[in-house]
Structure formats: structure tokens, C-alpha cells
Amino acid sequence: MNIKSNRPNLTWRGVDLITSAVLAAALGVAFWGYDSYIYPAVTAITAFFPPLAELQLGVWILPAVVGALLVRKPGAALFAELIAANVELLLGNTWGATVLVSSSLQALGIELIVLFLAYRRFNIWVAMLGGALSALFEVIYEFYSWVPDYSPAFKLVYLICGVISGAVVAGLGGWALVRALGKTGAINAFAAGREARVS
Amino acid sequence: MSHNLGVENLTVLPHLATGPVLRDISFDVPQGQRVLLLGPSGAGKSTLLLALSGVLANLQTAEITGRISAEPAGLLLQNPLDATVGYTVFRDVAFGAESAGFPALTISELVSKAMTDVGLDHIQSDRPPQSLSGGELQRMCLAGLVALSPKVLLLDEPTAMLDAESAAQVRLAVEQYLLSSGATAIIAEHRFDVWVDIADRIIVLGTQGNILDDGPTNRILQGYHHQFLNWGLWVPGESAPALESAIPTTHTGKITALIGPSGSGKTTVLNAKLQELLADHGPTDLGWLPQNAGFTIAGPSVLASAGGIGKAEQLLADLGLEKHSLQNPHDLSGGEKRRLALASALIDEPKYLLLDEPTVGQDRRNWALVVNQILTAKTKGAQILLATHDAELIELCDEVQQLETSPRHVNQVGTAGSLSVSPFGLLGASMILLAGSWLINSLAAALVSFAVMFWLVLLVALFGGFKGWRPSSLKILLPAVIGIASIAVSNWWLSANHQWEPAAITALRVGFFVLPGVLLASQINPAQLADQAGQLAKLPARPVVAASVALQKVFDFQALWNQQVLVRKVRGLTKSNRLAEAGALTLGLLIEATRSATQVAIAMEARGFSATDSNGKRIKRTWAVPAAWGSRDWLLLAGAVASAASILLVR
Structure with a gap:
């Protein structure tokens, strides 16, 4: 089946808004759920060596990648990421309202990549590149606000860990999540879901 | 006679489907007529109602051909919890009027009149909807429709989740609206005894999504009696289907029914019992059919999910699922998923069985299959605790525990603080x-x-x-x-x-x-954040409202996450690698969330979320409550x- 169309429809349907909003909220809840699965061990190690903590930066960028890959329209990454950030605010988080600043930056990278490709390509490489660029923006912000006194060498370690995580956890992970969701038939209303079903 | 609803050659082909769900449907309904829509499961009744309400066109999830002409219609859905879109009863009932662009003052008048019309004037309008009982909640949803005085009411299994008393209240409220407004009604329901005496006409849909027959209620009921029974419909006046007679043995177990009106906390009691048994006996002695049957899916096919070849094959056959055994379990209908979940709960013949609404959504034939399995488990010695509102099933239980109605405690977002800073x-x-x-x-x-x-x-x-x-x-x-x-x-x-x-x-x-x-x-x-974003910051209304509705689901999703953790523990699915487990839990939650998103999208579109005026321009949404901002x-x-x-x- 050929589902590619030459001119992508860039206006938001109701189902785009609602499904991506609900998915982002659910991802926010999943992050809360990780409290009992991954974080306790990770927190202990990374509290003393924050550069390693950047390896989990990608988790926070997941909603942006999932939003962009699912909806394929301008603003999809930002919309999903802001909602997930709001869930964090509601359920209690580490950094307070500044997550709204970080989440805008974490959405910016992937937004720019899909815009650059004119909303025509949403494959695994686009996802990884978007995740990496989003992570880059976030790390630069963190250089100024969280870790200004690091030596250049440790800043580099910090940067590399963050960007790898953006590409792998957010990019590859987000792509795999949308694909797995598509295979279950839950997102048949979206091109991403239909492509996962036919391939 | 004036016709206010007409369909001509309607065919609906969902994206990716192999064939249409509705084929060449044509009919006209005169103003004020009440039509019952009957047919086997999968005949496309829900799709037809979605098409008539205009929601299907807005969703853009299917190719629609043919002509539909209908006056503005209100659509009532099966599960009122999915359809809830407001933080308070008032805001929920006001949703449609906000979409239609009414001024705030008019909206609050419409809401209070609608609440009176459905018999809910005693409910405080600032209560969270989730604190209402199931029957009250469904009437609240009805009030949201009635507020806009629709000329057509479309009802999709509105009482399927309700106990008999709550169902009667919903019917009464619907009937009163039809009488006072002269509106037309189209009703789809498996257990249609609730509606049969107010129906003027029955349209029968066949397995192919076509109209088989269309005529006065009495003629169709007489002519199709056997056909309806064959399809597994709950024909009024027929007693419960015959069950295999089980031979009692010395080690026969016991079935205890947990009953009470929808919303009295049956699920909560059942889950507490589960936790207790889990602590005392461990997962191997336990079988659980949870409220969200989807979480029990484990494996790429129905057969694998039930436990693989061998005993599972027989069990699937006994539950009428053998023809689906190689299918993707996620593609099953809601009723089929419940039966699959029952199969996986029964497979190891556990000593304790906890079943949450085992018969809900089952037609007459499958009802008998499910009940037979429960009775068989009992003769094999299982202690069974089940939560149900199904009168026929309750009759077969050895013991009944009645739960009292008490206002549900609701953990709602944003109500923790009393700080009056916005x-x-x-x-x-x-x-x-x-x-x-x-x-x-x-x-x-x-x-x-x-x-x-x-x-x-x-x-x-x-x-x-x-x-x-x-x-x-x-x-x-x-x-x-x-x-x-x-x-x-x-x-x-x-x-x-x-x-x-x-x-x-x-x-x-x-x-x-x-x-x-x-x-x-x-x-x-x-x-309040949404109200401010829409009114003070003048952000576009639709994304703001969608985000606000999604954020309301946060505590539901927390509960779902916890339920999923428990299901995986009971079924022995928990992975030892924590990262892999987190991934599996995330995917599981997202699948359920997407499914609920589809229902939410339908509920919101049915209340004019994306409505356009006669020129095709989007109607400007209004806000029933002014944004907070003060000294x-x-x-x-x-x-x-x-x-x-x-x-x-x-x-």
C-alpha cells in the first residue's frame, strides 16, 4: 500500500490534538512510575557524578520525539513535551517550574529537524537526529545554569553523554515506541500507525 | 411527515480494513420516531451512530461515501468515565455549550436547566465527575447533550455498564427528554429490554454491515426472534441461556458475588482482596481478571497470550475464541479480550479466582460460555470472588456481599492547595x-x-x-x-x-x-491554568482544551500503572531486568492510554470540539468560567x- 502523499496535511485534526495530549500525559505518568523501577539505583550513582546522569536525559525528550513522529505536524513535539512537563509539575518534581524552560528546549531540536525535512520524513534517522539536537540545546542551557564551573574536559563528557542519550533513548526509543504502538493497531488513525501495520 | 434524519447509500471503509463496516445503508427517520438498532456484534452499529453524529467525518479515520443529512445530534456513549471531559460536573455539562460559542451567562442557565431535566439538580455542580455513581455519571453526560436541545439523540449502549436500577434511571431521563422535546432517537443496545417498549421501529443490521430489515417493532421482534437468539442478542422475555449442569463433588469451591450500584467501589474491594491473597499465597495460587483486560495480554497471538499450545487450545475453544487463536490479541473486541483474560486466569487452575465484571459486554451465547467456565472452576475447588452487576450471574452465586453506596473519594489534580493565587x-x-x-x-x-x-x-x-x-x-x-x-x-x-x-x-x-x-x-x-491560557494568554482554544482534558486523566493513568504492575506480578510476567520491565510497562500504559484517547476524542468531537459553522469556519470557543486573576x-x-x-x- 502506498501511503506517502506529496503534500503533507499540516492542519491539526481533533484526534491529533487529543491523542497526542493523552499520550504525553501517560508518558508523564510513566516517568513517575520509574521512581520504583530505575531511578533509585541511578540517582545514587549520578548524584555524585552528574555527567553520567546525562545518560538518562533522553527519557525527558521522549514525549517530544513521540509527539513529532505520531502527529507529523508543526508544534507536535512542543505540544507533547509541554504536557508531559505539566504532569511532572502536578506529581512533584526536582526543578519546579523551570521544567517549562527545559521542555521547550527539548522540543526545539526535533521540531527544527522535521521542519527542515518539510514534514515528509519520519524514519529512525530523523528521530535519532532530532533527539540528539534536542539534547544538544538542553545541554547548552545546563552548561550555563547547572554546571558553569565544570572544567572543559568534564563539560565535554557531559555533552557527549547527553547527546548520545538524546539520540538513543529519545530518538531510537521514541521511534521504537511509536512503532510498537502502531503494531498493536492502537494508532490506526495516524499515518505512523498505518505504516507500522503494513510493513 | 418531516424527516430530520436521512441516510443514502452510506458506506464506511475504515483505513486499513479489508472491507467496509457499513455497506450501502439507506433510511429516513421522521421527526420524533424512536428507532432501535439491532444486529450481531461487529455489524457496525457504533460506526453508524458515529457517522450520523458527524463525529466520524471529524475523526478522519475512515473513508465515508454516501449522503447523511441530519439535524444537530447528541451522542451518548457506553462508558461515561471515558466521556468525562470536565474537572467539575458543571464544566463537563458546559463543554458542548462552550464549543458552540455561547456566552458564559447563557451557558450557566443551560447547564442548570439540563441538570434539572435529567434529575440531577441535587448534585453540587462543583463536584468532580468521578465522584458520581455510574448511573449519575451517565445522566450527567446526557445533561451535556440535552443542554444544547438536540433534535436527534443517538445512544450507543448507554446502559451496558450499569446495574438495573441505574439503567432504569437513565432510561427515564432519556424518555423524559424525548417527550418534552419531540426529538428523534436512535438506540443501539445488546440488552435491549430496557428500550423495547419505547421503540417505534427496529432497523436490523446484518453481519456484512448492511440493512437486513427495517420495520415496526412488533413485526421485527416476532419475525427475528430466532435470528436474534442465534446472534446472541438478549431477547426480552427469554430466560438466561442453558448452562452445562455441573456435578457437585466433595471438594467443590464457592462463588461469592460482590454487588452494589456502579461506583460503590466493587473494584477497590476486589483489588484489596487480591493484594491480601498475593501476600499470603503468592501468585501461583491466584487467577485474576482485572478491570482492564488488555493488561493481561502477553504474547504476539491469542494462543500465546492464553498460555501456548496444549491446555490453552481447549480453553480458547470452550470460550469461543478458537478462530482467533493466531490473531494479534490487541485486535480483539472488548468482549473477546475479557474472555481471553479469563482464559489466562483459568489456565493454571488456581485456588483463588478474582473476577472483575466477567460477563460485561458478552452476548447471550458468550455469556453462557463464560459462566460455564466459572462454574467448572468452582467444581474443581476454586474459591471465586467476583464483582458484577449482572442479575443472571448473581443468581448462580453461593453468597452475595452487598456494598453500600458512598460518595467516592476522588484524588483529583489541582485540588490539593487552597492557595488562591492563580x-x-x-x-x-x-x-x-x-x-x-x-x-x-x-x-x-x-x-x-x-x-x-x-x-x-x-x-x-x-x-x-x-x-x-x-x-x-x-x-x-x-x-x-x-x-x-x-x-x-x-x-x-x-x-x-x-x-x-x-x-x-x-x-x-x-x-x-x-x-x-x-x-x-x-x-x-x-x-485554572487552561482557563488562563485560553482567556488571558489568548492561546488557541483547541490545544489548550485538549491538554487540559489529558491532564485530568493523570490520576487515572497512575491507577492504571499500578494495576498493570499488579497484573504482571500475578501473571508472572515481571521481567527481572528493570529497564526491560520499565519499557514493557510504558508500552502497556501507552496502549491503554491511546485506546482511552480514542474514546475521549469521540466524546469531545460529539460535543462540537472541532465544530465549524455553515461556511466551514471553526466556531470560536467560549469559556464558561472567567480566568482567575486577582490582587x-x-x-x-x-x-x-x-x-x-x-x-x-x-x-
Whole structure:
């Protein structure tokens, strides 16, 4: 089946808004759920060596990648990421309202990549590149606000860990999540879901 | 006779489907007629109602050909919890009127009239919808439709989830609206005894999604009696289907029914019992059919999910699922998924069985298959506890536990604080502190700013912002404190020349906006946030409303996550690799969330979320409640500015 169309429809349907909003909220809840699965061990190690903590930066960028890959329209990454950030605010988080600043930056990278490709390509490489660029923006912000006194060498370690995580956890992970969701038939209303079903 | 609903050659082909769900449907309905829509499962009854309401066209999930002409219609859905879109009863009922662009004053009149019309005038309109019982909730949804005086009412299995008494109340409310408004009604329902005596006409849909017959109620009921029974419909006047007679043995178990009106907490009691049994006996002695059957799916095919070849094949055949055994379990209908979940609960013949609404959504034939399996498990010695509102099933139980109705306690987002500062005030103050933190350039400035910030937090406390807090509530600050300590240590340790002063300044600068930021964020009320974003910031209404509805589902999703963790434990699916387990849990939650999103999208579209006027232009949404903003917001902002400015004095 050929589902590619030459001119992508860039206006938001109701189902785009609602499904991506609900998915982002659910991802926010999943992050809360990780409290009992991954974080306790990770927190202990990374509290003393924050550069390693950047390896989990990608988790926070997941909603942006999932939003962009699912909806394929301008603003999809930002919309999903802001909602997930709001869930964090509601359920209690580490950094307070500044997550709204970080989440805008974490959405910016992937937004720019899909815009650059004119909303025509949403494959695994686009996802990884978007995740990496989003992570880059976030790390630069963190250089100024969280870790200004690091030596250049440790800043580099910090940067590399963050960007790898953006590409792998957010990019590859987000792509795999949308694909797995598509295979279950839950997102048949979206091109991403239909492509996962036919391939 | 004037026709207010007509369909001509309607064919609906969902994206990716192999064939149409509806084929060449044509009929006309005169004003005021009540039509019952009957047919086997999968005949396309729901799709037809979605098409008639105009929602299907808005969803853009299927190719629709043919012509539909209908006056504005209201659509009532099966599960009122999915259809809930407001933080309060008032806001939920007002949703359609807001979409239609009515002024706030008109909306509040329409809402209170509608609440009276459906017999809910005794319900306080600021209650969270989730605190209502199932029957009240369905009538609240009806009020949301009635508020707009639709000329057509479309009802999709509106009483399927309800006990007999609640169902009767819903029927009464519907009937009263039809009488007073003269509206047309089209009703789809498996257990149609509730509706049969108000129906003038029956349209019969066949397995191919075509119209088999269309005529007066009595003629169709007589002519199709056997056909309906064959399809498994619950034909009124027929007794419960015949069951295999089980031979009692000495080690026969017991079935206890947990009953009570929808919303009386049957699921909660069942889950508590499960936790108790899990602690005492471990998962191998336990079989559980949870409320969300989808979570029990484990494997790429129905057969694999039930436990693989062998015993599972027989069990699937006994539950009428053998023809689906190689299918993707996620593609099953709701009723089929429940039977698959039952199969996987029964497969190891556990000593204790906990079943949450095992018969809901089952047609007559499958009902008998399910009940036979429950009775068989009993003769094999199982102790069975089941929550149900199904009168035929209750009759077969050995013991009945009645739960009293009590208003449900609802954990609702944004109601924790009583601080009357609005979200924009809270976020604004946080951002001012964030900006001010860049002025901190010396240890002295950092310490002074901290002292001032302390006064700011005290100011919030004086407003009553932390009412109901206990010393333990301060633990929400713990992650931030750890984070700040980590910043302090690492900025010293990982710096080029290991000086402690710059690291201390950095950490204090972060603490200056993060600590009050976390406290302020905990007071944000998302419903108010949406009202402010739409009215004060003038952000586009549809994304704001979609986000606000999604945020309401957060506590539902928390409950789903916990249920899923439990299901995986009971079924022995928990992976030892924590990362892999987190991935599986995330995917499971997202699947359920997407499924609920589809229902929410239908509910919102049915209330005009994406409605356009006659020129095809989007109707401008109005807001039933003005955005909050008051003197306390100004005061908090002023306090934040003063805290930030105090830094300038010591720089």
C-alpha cells in the first residue's frame, strides 16, 4: 500500500490534538512510575557524578520525539513535551517550574529537524537526529545554569553523554515506541500507525 | 411527515480494513420516531451512530461515501468515565455549550436547566465527575447533550455498564427528554429490554454491515426472534441461556458475588482482596481478571497470550475464541479480550479466582460460555470472588456481599492547595525568581537572596497556601535538595581548579529559584491554568482544551500503572531486568492510554470540539468560567520582584 502523499496535511485534526495530549500525559505518568523501577539505583550513582546522569536525559525528550513522529505536524513535539512537563509539575518534581524552560528546549531540536525535512520524513534517522539536537540545546542551557564551573574536559563528557542519550533513548526509543504502538493497531488513525501495520 | 434524519447509500471503509463496516445503508427517520438498532456484534452499529453524529467525518479515520443529512445530534456513549471531559460536573455539562460559542451567562442557565431535566439538580455542580455513581455519571453526560436541545439523540449502549436500577434511571431521563422535546432517537443496545417498549421501529443490521430489515417493532421482534437468539442478542422475555449442569463433588469451591450500584467501589474491594491473597499465597495460587483486560495480554497471538499450545487450545475453544487463536490479541473486541483474560486466569487452575465484571459486554451465547467456565472452576475447588452487576450471574452465586453506596473519594489534580493565587501568578513568580537568579554573583548576594526568598515562602504560607500540610509534606523538596547538593559537590569536584566558592554560589543560585519553584508548582490547578491560557494568554482554544482534558486523566493513568504492575506480578510476567520491565510497562500504559484517547476524542468531537459553522469556519470557543486573576497574584509577583531586586543591594 502506498501511503506517502506529496503534500503533507499540516492542519491539526481533533484526534491529533487529543491523542497526542493523552499520550504525553501517560508518558508523564510513566516517568513517575520509574521512581520504583530505575531511578533509585541511578540517582545514587549520578548524584555524585552528574555527567553520567546525562545518560538518562533522553527519557525527558521522549514525549517530544513521540509527539513529532505520531502527529507529523508543526508544534507536535512542543505540544507533547509541554504536557508531559505539566504532569511532572502536578506529581512533584526536582526543578519546579523551570521544567517549562527545559521542555521547550527539548522540543526545539526535533521540531527544527522535521521542519527542515518539510514534514515528509519520519524514519529512525530523523528521530535519532532530532533527539540528539534536542539534547544538544538542553545541554547548552545546563552548561550555563547547572554546571558553569565544570572544567572543559568534564563539560565535554557531559555533552557527549547527553547527546548520545538524546539520540538513543529519545530518538531510537521514541521511534521504537511509536512503532510498537502502531503494531498493536492502537494508532490506526495516524499515518505512523498505518505504516507500522503494513510493513 | 418531516424527516430530520436521512441516510443514502452510506458506506464506511475504515483505513486499513479489508472491507467496509457499513455497506450501502439507506433510511429516513421522521421527526420524533424512536428507532432501535439491532444486529450481531461487529455489524457496525457504533460506526453508524458515529457517522450520523458527524463525529466520524471529524475523526478522519475512515473513508465515508454516501449522503447523511441530519439535524444537530447528541451522542451518548457506553462508558461515561471515558466521556468525562470536565474537572467539575458543571464544566463537563458546559463543554458542548462552550464549543458552540455561547456566552458564559447563557451557558450557566443551560447547564442548570439540563441538570434539572435529567434529575440531577441535587448534585453540587462543583463536584468532580468521578465522584458520581455510574448511573449519575451517565445522566450527567446526557445533561451535556440535552443542554444544547438536540433534535436527534443517538445512544450507543448507554446502559451496558450499569446495574438495573441505574439503567432504569437513565432510561427515564432519556424518555423524559424525548417527550418534552419531540426529538428523534436512535438506540443501539445488546440488552435491549430496557428500550423495547419505547421503540417505534427496529432497523436490523446484518453481519456484512448492511440493512437486513427495517420495520415496526412488533413485526421485527416476532419475525427475528430466532435470528436474534442465534446472534446472541438478549431477547426480552427469554430466560438466561442453558448452562452445562455441573456435578457437585466433595471438594467443590464457592462463588461469592460482590454487588452494589456502579461506583460503590466493587473494584477497590476486589483489588484489596487480591493484594491480601498475593501476600499470603503468592501468585501461583491466584487467577485474576482485572478491570482492564488488555493488561493481561502477553504474547504476539491469542494462543500465546492464553498460555501456548496444549491446555490453552481447549480453553480458547470452550470460550469461543478458537478462530482467533493466531490473531494479534490487541485486535480483539472488548468482549473477546475479557474472555481471553479469563482464559489466562483459568489456565493454571488456581485456588483463588478474582473476577472483575466477567460477563460485561458478552452476548447471550458468550455469556453462557463464560459462566460455564466459572462454574467448572468452582467444581474443581476454586474459591471465586467476583464483582458484577449482572442479575443472571448473581443468581448462580453461593453468597452475595452487598456494598453500600458512598460518595467516592476522588484524588483529583489541582485540588490539593487552597492557595488562591492563580497558576499564572505562580508560574510568573517562578520565572521572575529564575531571571533574578542571574544577578547573584557573590556569596553575600546569594545568602541575602536566600533570606529574602524565605520571607516570600512565608508570605505564601500566610495566604494559606500550605494548609493541610504536615512536616512530611516537605518531602516534595527532597529531590530538589539532593539535586542542589549534587550541583554544589560536582561544580567543585569537576572544576578545573577545585575552588569551593564558585560552586557554592552556583548551588545557591539554583536553590534560589528551584526551592520556591517546587513549592509554588505544587499549588497549580490545571483547570485554572487552561482557563488562563485560553482567556488571558489568548492561546488557541483547541490545544489548550485538549491538554487540559489529558491532564485530568493523570490520576487515572497512575491507577492504571499500578494495576498493570499488579497484573504482571500475578501473571508472572515481571521481567527481572528493570529497564526491560520499565519499557514493557510504558508500552502497556501507552496502549491503554491511546485506546482511552480514542474514546475521549469521540466524546469531545460529539460535543462540537472541532465544530465549524455553515461556511466551514471553526466556531470560536467560549469559556464558561472567567480566568482567575486577582490582587493576590499581583502581591506574589511583587514579592518575587522584591526578592530578586534585593540581590542588587549587595552585589
